Amino acid sequence: MSLASTDTMKAGPSMLARLFARQELALLLCLILVIAFFSFTAENFFSVRNMTNVLGQASLALTAGIGCAIVFISGEVDISIGSLLATIALPLIIIMNDTNSLLLGVGGALLFGLIIGVVNGYLTAYAGINSLIVTLGTMFIMRGGVYLYTGQRAIPDDAALDSFIALSDGRLFNVVPYSAVIAIVLLVVFAYMMQHRPFGRQIYAVGGNPEVARLAGYDVRRVKFICFVISALLATVAGIILAARVGSAQHTAGLNFEFQVVAATVLGGVSLAGGIGSLTGMALGVLILQFLSNGLRGLGLPTEWQLVITGMIIIAAVAFDEAKRRRIVGG
Amino acid sequence: MSVDFLHPGEGTAVDTGVPALEMRGIDKRFPGVVALDNVDLTLEPGKIHALMGENGAGKSTLIKIMAGVYGKDAGTIRMRGRELDIKSPRDSLKEGIKVVFQEIALISEFTVAENIFLEGYPTGKGGSIDWRKIRADSAALFNRIGFNVDPAARTGSLPVSQQQMVEIARALAHEARVVVMDEPTSSLTPNEISLLFTVIRRLAALGIAVLYVSHKLDEVFEIADTVTVLRDGRHVSTRPIGEHTNDTLIQDMIGRRIESLFPRKRGTPGSKVALSVQGLSTAKKLKDVSFEANAGEVLGFFGLMGAGRTELAKAIVGFDPITSGTISVDGRGLLPHDTHTGVRLGIGLLTEDRKSEGLMGELPVYQNASLASLGAFARMGFIDKAGERKAVQDYVDRFRIKTPSLFQQIKNLSGGNQQKVLISRWLMRGLKVIVVDEPTRGIDVGAKSEIFALIDRLAGEGLAVVMMTSEMPELLGLADRIAVMCEGRLTAIMSRDDATQEKILNAAIG
């Protein structure tokens, strides 16, 4: 190996990493601008309490957003996550009410989530049905199923286990909400996987060019399948936190949640075309939207306007990104 | 015994006699096409075996079968006596069969280094990717081969030639028993080709069996030990290279002789200026390029890799933006500077990178051909489908485009036949100026002579043909005048009678 040892390559980040670093830098700058703007204009915005509150609110989208981004990167979409939130709350609450055990409840919820992920993944990757159609279908089926089962009435959390309630209002060191801690830990773990584990890179390769990935010996279908399972399991975790927060299983839980997550993911630079983007970008996208809606509310702007502004920001951000990318490819 | 090019071990004794890979009675049918019919191929360890044949002869199909991309309909594959059951590329890679595919197969968003190790990332403790090793090893690999490629570059940002080098390096990054190269030199410079040949000889010396596909006869005579020729999916001959001459090889390939590669039927070009380019500069490359091309003339552009020929081609048809200068076709300025205006004025480009810039892979042959001239088939806002297909069928017949039907998706055609469809696209449009960038890349000898005849005829019909090429014989055989570029500048324009190989090369070096 004499040749390799004479090599003078710097161990600096790859060009790709630098490229995305720049994109993430732009997003970070946006986030700082948003926070700075509202700190000056909105009352009670720039306080530890409000900041950590926003972080807690963002934790649902952060957690589910990991899965959403991973599925996007693999070249597919998953819009069933909103309905999944409502669905898995049923086994969770029912089992806890029956057994008084958080562990069994969470286990039941994860099992449900796993099954949903397997169904989504199987129909997309192995049966070859378009993922938008598949997850649109499971989205309706799950929502309809929840309405039927609950008769459109909430099932309250009668067990009221301390450990479960802590998920909603507990704070680490009395500062950071547990839900945010969970989201951050998951984010770090999965971000590491995406950049530093062979499987993470396989996801990028499969989304970037499935034909090339196959030639390199990858099992494209298996990779996509697993991405759907990951997405469903992460949405399950988000669903558990939501159920703790509202203290019940609700048939309307997570309504439109998938669109919030998709919006944040796209804002974070994760391309629907597959193979492009990062979890860090997605997380910044979530935080920007969350701080924005919190700040606008602080200014007393009605929700209707928040929606309009969010929509405009997403289109502007993606347009900007597209223009930048075209310049990079062109030059 | 398998060998790693980067870390050749001690145990490299060549056990001759036992074939490294043996394919027997291979059949492969596609809807409407018999791609392979009872084909045999035997690769010996330490030997370089060339595979030749016309476009569509079945070379790439045979390779894709051994690579696990396609399943075979019949036949057996054995490796050193043991029968292999190859169901997917993974199986083939595991057996040490490494293929450089004809079409670039890289993830464009990944860095060069990552693409090289796509097939298996080196991992450290705990199974995490060892990025340092990936960067160091890929740099070492390029060093060892002698290719000048930046391992940290984003692959999609590199020119085709460098991507081809990445493909080649990738085949050498892991242990290999059989290395297959399907037209690896189609966009390499002579210098890079000689580096590649050194590598191939080193592979053979390590006991690896090499299968080499090329349309370039001189390459095959230089590098190969044995040649197998396929024609129309059938095995024609397998002979030691020493038994072949140019003529016998061509005879085997196309079943007839070629009288002259550069038939010249057209008269002398007129004096009417069809294309005028003045003071053209681009942000990236071109500096103050001025020239004129007359109707009926073939103006050949020569230059070394990176001289700016492709950039020039793209700029004058309105594809790439320019920073200053004017372009006019038949006296009318190319304003605004875009391809839509270009096509309206009558200037079109046949690109060098047909896969990403020319083909609509999923669309059928006839739509690919008629894409630029739909206006001509419009009857009150509707496309006259029958007329469109008839016109395309004309070209299919005239160029002998090998396709089972006009409805075949173009991605399923062989490379050379794809090129012919793209040429048809522009000819149907009725252009005044056609810019062709490396028109014979990946095209077999038979088709080459047809394309040369075609270019001759186009000029004869009064088109101005601007031809970018790195093939000296093509340049001298076809062009009326020769322009030479070096680092974005035009360094010489000479008439063919004044031109010598030496003059051209001197101008190309600058």
Ligand SMILES: Nc1ncnc2c1ncn2[C@@H]1O[C@H](COP(=O)(O)OP(=O)(O)OP(=O)(O)O)[C@@H](O)[C@H]1O
């Ligand atoms: N996936 C496919 N579907 C249908 N037909 C195909 C497919 N792949 C190849 N063919 C056909 O099989 C025949 C052999 O093609 P192949 O690509 O093996 O030729 P080749 O010898 O490699 O030619 P070239 O020199 O142009 O690369 C051609 O007629 C081609 O159109």
Ligand SMILES: [Mg+2]
């Ligand atoms: Mg081929």
